[in-house]
Ligand SMILES: [Zn+2]
């Protein structure tokens with residue numbers, strides 16, 4: 251609806267109806283054709299109270315319902331039947347006994363077929379399904395698979411839709427034709443009637459957590475929506491989060507669909523393209539097989555350091571090292587995108603002895619191309635794969651064996667099937683493991699398992715891991731359950747899911763203002779004895795985009811205690827991050 255306040259026309263949302271109010275009111279001038287359902291508004295209120303943001307902030311996530319009528323005559327025809335193996339059938343029958351369930355299934359164990367069987371069940375009951383996945387997993391392969399079985403009732407929703415595609419997708423949802431809505435976290439907020447099921451694939455994935463206000467976690471919202479809509483929620487992963495593993499019943503779906511085996515070889519070495527790697531790549535190329543090389547860092551190198559005086563080159567606006575991009579001969583900040591030329595001599599001592607550290611994808615591609623000039627080698631990360639179309643084409647080339655080696659970051663490990671890969675090289679695991687984050691062990695191990703799972707889908711494969719922590723990785727690599735059981739003891743009394751964490755951030759161009767805001771809030775928070783102040787002070791990354799950053803980290807048994815304390819102590823500059831996963 252629209253209403254004029256102080257001479258200006260505003261759009262507004264009716265969130266409640268009451269008999270009378272104590273404040274001054276204006277007439278509604280125009281009633282819109284769009285509206286938010288009662289359940290959407292209930293969800294808006296939950297997000298606003300749990301993640302501590304305004305109702306307006308929470309509302310911006312949602313797409314409203316439309317007043318025009320649904321087309322009742324749409325006939326859903328399922329073109330193809332999904333046939334499950336005995337194991338998959340057993341998993342499905344367990345799953346159907348629970349409202350919220352964790353499908354703990356190895357890569358290649360056939361989780362997707364089980365999801366599709368669930369979608370089929372839902373369509374028979376005239377109910378709708380949301381199929382949530384990390385945006386990066388929303389591949390053309392997945393789209394093809396869904397459309398093959400369900401045809402016209404599938405809607406793909408993602409951030410790279412053109413305005414016209416978006417309108418078309420929404421029309422399909424509005425007229426009631428859409429029964430399966432597949433997409434990233436924003437799909438939760440579409441105007442879907444008769445919701446019966448939410449599948450959260452790769453439920454452990456960090457991309458479900460929003461990094462801007464409201465900083466919600468889509469997996470947790472999906473679980474909440476399950477209760478609100480009385481819908482079934484299925485969480486799927488080969489490496490589930492400790493959170494879901496502890497909270498929900500699970501079924502362990504073991505083994506790949508394909509007969510294959512993997513051999514793990516560890517090399518105790520710092521990140522570099524060692525002779526062992528060159529030798530393995532050579533053998534793979536000689537036998538006309540394919541390789542993937544994973545490392546967590548983009549660009550050529552991260553950090554430029556003066557070998558004589560130790561000066562490091564940081565972004566002028568953020569307190570982080572600049573990444574070196576040889577192709578554009580520039581240093582680029584991956585936090586704020588600030589770019590500058592690579593210096594030839596040290597700005598502090600004039601030495602030309604500038605060295606770079608921490609290998610990146612572009613550098614690996616460059617070095618491999620020098621040694622294997624006949625091979626086709628491609629970089630596969632956010633710097634190169636910038637559109638859905640580029641992703642589609644790169645995957646096509648790799649599956650058609652036009653490409654021999656793919657070198658990439660996390661993007662490499664998500665949801666794609668590579669059939670001809672017999673060598674996976676994994677670099678930089680120790681960098682992930684040594685991060686100061688309570689989840690670093692979980693993150694490093696699950697990355698390794700996810701990458702390894704991309705190799706040997708058809709054939710026997712070798713996984714070469716460069717790490718000084720062979721003991722850690724080798725004891726859990728084939729048995730993630732053992733890791734989760736151990737991790738329980740490590741986290742007990744200190745970390746989620748046993749404790750609630752909340753991070754409060756203060757950022758300002760004037761560092762003193764950010765610091766003052768932090769102190770003001772800290773002093774108020776001290777009064778709350780049921781909330782522990784774990785720490786406060788400068789953030790690990792002190793400055794981003796020219797703003798100085800301070801933080802307070804809170805811990806408690808109950809989120810309600812944290813919420814109460816924050817609401818009573820909040821200062822205007824405070825930015826709340828409930829259940830944080832980023833500590834930089
Ligand atoms: Zn120097």
Ligand SMILES: [Zn+2]
Pocket residue numbers: 565566567568583584585586587588794795
């Ligand atoms: Zn920067």
